[in-house]
Amino acid sequence: MVFKRRDKRPIWKIVVELFYPRGGWLRAAQYVRHRLHRLPDPPHKISRGIWAGVFTTFTPFYGLHFVIAAILAFVMQGNIIAALLATFFGNPLTYLPIGIICLKTGHWLLGTEFDPEHVERSLGSKFADAGSDLWHNITTTFSGGQPDWEGLSVFYDEVFFPYLIGGLIPGIIAATVSYYLAVPLIQAYQHRRKGRIRAKLDTIKAKRAAAKAKDRAAGK
Incomplete structure (x- = not known):
């Protein structure tokens, strides 16, 4: 199976991770918060x-x-x-x-x-x-x-x-x-994320425009 774990966890480890997940509850809470923020x-x-x-x-x-x-x-x-x-x-x-x-x-x-x-x-x-x-x-x-x-x-x-x-x-x-x-909190995160995506797109467009200008200059 594609999603089958390579290392089979013993029962005691499954029980322990139920009460204290790998990485701790703080990391688990951060993961949940991250997933909530990224919902569309x-x-x-x-x-x-x-x-x-x-x-x-x-x-x-x-x-x-x-x-x-x-x-x-x-x-x-x-x-x-x-x-x-x-x-x-x-x-x-x-x-x-x-x-x-x-x-x-x-x-x-x-x-x-x-x-x-x-x-x-x-x-x-x-x-x-x-x-x-x-x-x-x-x-x-x-x-x-x-x-x-x-x-x-x-x-x-x-x-x-x-x-x-x-x-x-x-x-x-x-x-x-x-x-x-x-x-x-979600509004602020989504606005920042949209701003970062817009900035990346603007950077890509600027690079493409610069590359086209360079190609035209080289053609001349």
């Missing part, structure tokens, strides 16, 4: 995509963030690639604080009590446990057994629903701030 759409359309991607990271639909961000960007007439890149706002370094903020806000809005002990374990582990319970119940149903939905019910009441409700306000705030920061 107008700044407002790219920024709408960024809004969709950042907002999606405050939702509890882990594993579906790309899909949700793309749908939101499509509905908002934003740049879908920008939305997918902006979902990297949520990463292993930010998911825990985002989750705590969403849970605290959700329990406050619902008038329920938020127990800090619930976040001692990774939120990702809790979602994984819920997914495992769901899969177990589905297989049990088809095999003729009796599924147990109590664990999933507790997860929905204590984690998923408060997270879903609580993520709306901070998600809208973070996404809107990102939008208004992105518009002028």
